[in-house]
Amino acid sequence: MKSGFVAVAGKPNVGKSTLINALMKKKVVIVSDKPQTTRNRVNCILNTENAQIVLVDTPGIHKPLHKFGEYMVKIAVNALKSQDMVLFLVDPIDQVRESDINIAKIIKESNIPTILVINKIDAATPEQVQEAETRIKEAFENAKNLIEIIKISALTGENLEVLMDKIIENLPEGPQYYPEDMATDRPLAFMISELIREKIFHLTSEEIPHSTAVVVEEITDKEDLVYIRAEIYVERKSQKGIIIGQNGRMIKKIGMLARKDIEALLDDKVYLDLYVKVKEKWRKKDSIILNTIGLKDDLE
Numbered sequence: 001m002k003s004g005f006v007a008v009a010g011k012p013n014v015g016k017s018t019l020i021n022a023l024m025k026k027k028v029v030i031v032s033d034k035p036q037t038t039r040n041r042v043n044c045i046l047n048t049e050n051a052q053i054v055l056v057d058t059p060g061i062h063k064p065l066h067k068f069g070e071y072m073v074k075i076a077v078n079a080l081k082s083q084d085m086v087l088f089l090v091d092p093i094d095q096v097r098e099s100d101i102n103i104a105k106i107i108k109e110s111n112i113p114t115i116l117v118i119n120k121i122d123a124a125t126p127e128q129v130q131e132a133e134t135r136i137k138e139a140f141e142n143a144k145n146l147i148e149i150i151k152i153s154a155l156t157g158e159n160l161e162v163l164m165d166k167i168i169e170n171l172p173e174g175p176q177y178y179p180e181d182m183a184t185d186r187p188l189a190f191m192i193s194e195l196i197r198e199k200i201f202h203l204t205s206e207e208i209p210h211s212t213a214v215v216v217e218e219i220t221d222k223e224d225l226v227y228i229r230a231e232i233y234v235e236r237k238s239q240k241g242i243i244i245g246q247n248g249r250m251i252k253k254i255g256m257l258a259r260k261d262i263e264a265l266l267d268d269k270v271y272l273d274l275y276v277k278v279k280e281k282w283r284k285k286d287s288i289i290l291n292t293i294g295l296k297d298d299l300e
């Protein structure tokens with residue numbers, strides 16, 4: 001039996017969540033075209049015949065803009081420490097930039113076995129892929145922990161099997177850390193709040209997505225459905241108006257789309273009750289961050 005914790009690292013929007021969902025063959029982490037969607041660490045558990053791969057989704061590493069940014073950086077750096085392997089993703093369309101080089105430095109120093117993954121080859125030109133490969137090789141010059149460079153498309157699935165084989169080949173011998181039927185290490189309430197948050201990301205713009213937190217307050221199994229009550233926190237009254245929308249249209253849409261995904265997750269009918277609340281500057285208040293979206297574990 002081979003097993004281990006594999007960190008999926010890379011700057012915002014390179015396709016970390018898409019890759020994890022593709023490897024898991026189902027949607028377990030949220031994906032959006034807006035950077036920094038991934039705010040919370042989720043371990044996804046992938047079982048094969050002779051291996052258990054625990055994929056750790058790391059939030060994008062970036063410059064701290066305000067206090068919340070610092071948390072994300074801490075989590076990202078922390079997340080690397082106890083891993084058995086790193087998948088470091090780069091995006092050849094956006095090219096290898098200073099932010100990639102900074103992450104590369106952390107990974108190189110960590111000395112954890114690393115597979116460099118050039119993603120989005122379905123959409124990049126061969127020249128872009130070549131350019132990305134040259135630059136990232138430079139960043140890893142003389143690195144002792146570089147296993148291989150693999151070019152993939154997380155979106156179309158191209159080369160994912162090659163990547164999987166390489167991961168398993170380089171994992172240490174180890175125990176089965178989680179039971180086979182567990183797909184993530186997060187409680188149900190968390191998975192549900194993430195699905196709601198994803199819809200807010202898809203449907204709103206500018207500062208709204210990053211000013212929002214979702215907390216599931218109640219999950220009750222009723223006779224013919226599951227009743228779920230969740231609160232959406234925003235920072236300002238004006239944001240509350242946007243989330244609710246004209247005649248409640250936006251909140252209805254968020255609720256409808258989230259309900260469909262939650263029903264698929266639970267394999268049951270769901271009644272989703274959503275409330276929007278203003279909590280001024282929730283991002284800057286440690287206690288609210290820690291208590292509501294469960295970052296506490298990640299910081300310890």
Ligand SMILES: Nc1nc2c(ncn2[C@@H]2O[C@H](COP(=O)(O)OP(=O)(O)OP(=O)(O)O)[C@@H](O)[C@H]2O)c(=O)[nH]1
Pocket residue numbers: 010011012013014015016017018019030031032033034035036037038058059060119120121122123152153154155156
């Ligand atoms: N064309 C193409 N697009 C991709 C591929 N992988 C991811 N994307 C797109 O890139 C965008 C970002 O994908 P995510 O998986 O959310 O990226 P992430 O790295 O998890 O982003 P953060 O949460 O910001 O750290 C989405 O619009 C994806 O559909 C790929 O292989 N090809």
